[in-house]
Amino acid sequence: MPKQTLVFESPVQLSVQNSMLKIAYKDDPDNVTLRAIEDIAIILIDNHSASLTTPLIGKLAEQNVAVVFCNERHMPSSMLMNLDANTLQEKYFRLQLDAPLPLKKQMWKNVVEAKIKNQALHLKSLGKKTRQTPEIRHWSP
Template identity: 40%
Template sequence: MIKRTLYFGNPAYLKTKDEQLVFQSEDTGELKTLPIEDIGVLILDHQQLTITQALIAKLLENNVALITCDNRHHPTGMLLNLDGNSLQSRKFQAQLEASRPLKKQLWQQTISAKIENQACMLESVQIGAKNLRNWSVEVKSGDADNHEAMAAAYYWKNFFPIFPEFRRDPEGEPPNNLLNYGYAILRAIVARSLVSSGLLPTLGIFHKNQYNAYCLADDIMEPYRPFVDKVVWNIVRMNGRYLELTPDMKKQLLSVPAMDVRINEEKSPLMVAVQKTTASLAKCFEGKQRKILYPEFI
């Protein structure tokens, strides 16, 4: 069953009772409940939200990714379960002992899949991507020739026709804000699935920033980014240059976990596909298989 993504953007009191999340609106006093086991990601996006420690503990116990936002409504933090898999110690050890050649091969697969999905994204909106198709099969071990950067330069230059000077910059002008929000949701989904698969989100196969607690999540989410880009492209198409983040735009971005993708020749919601990806990565670390399962556009 696909887990739900919940968003709270108004003053409220959140607590738990009988394995349920209990939500009480400060504006109306209305009470609502939801089984905690049905939740995958929970986003707190208001400075007057109150959440009990008991609820936080229950959410993490059930492997919910808990995202907090700042006063600009930008995701700024994430809490994850520390004990997500019954064989966690063994899987940690396999991850820690992964050889450099294996990591370089896994990064090659990751970048090849990312560029292929970028090509699919562009072609879905009638933008030529023959060079991306070529680059996706030319990626070498460790992406030695930096095809990722070559593909990104072409991809973003052509991605938003009404923004011909667009540059992908987390601190840049809209629609960077929409991409940031969507990627934060995606990052939470991937980090949650890594923990569930018994892996350490901190230890990447490529990313190594000592200040980044989610290097592996940032690695594995790469081929999934074009699915977020697709949602953002549609928002831009409908709204033009008026791209301050609205509740409706957030609602569209919150649909990302339920998007249909194809993985291992089967149709699957994106959140379920991510779990298949991280499970396959754990098997690669353990020497049980050689290829990570990544999604494709349907």
């Protein structure tokens, strides 16, 4: 089963209960959920009123769960992850570093093109005029 990515955009209290992630919504105290920590890959926290307990951080590290914190612009600003046993993450970093330059350039091109297309779609959803096909100039870092 693929591991889950949990995104928290509302005020929550995250803690451990019976070796599981306990999610208590601050706005609705009766709304409490338990999740198996071993089924989680990433937790993304995008609310400055969210809180985590220290025992939970330890359990998440044991299970190689990355915790990403977003800033006030909803952009990732920091990350907690297990440095000792996270060999899978190290493998991905190594593959990215060792990728041949033409592949890196192609991937960068794909990222830039996707961002431009998404910006055009967003403008369209806001009722703004856009060109049908955004002009894409090829640039490589």
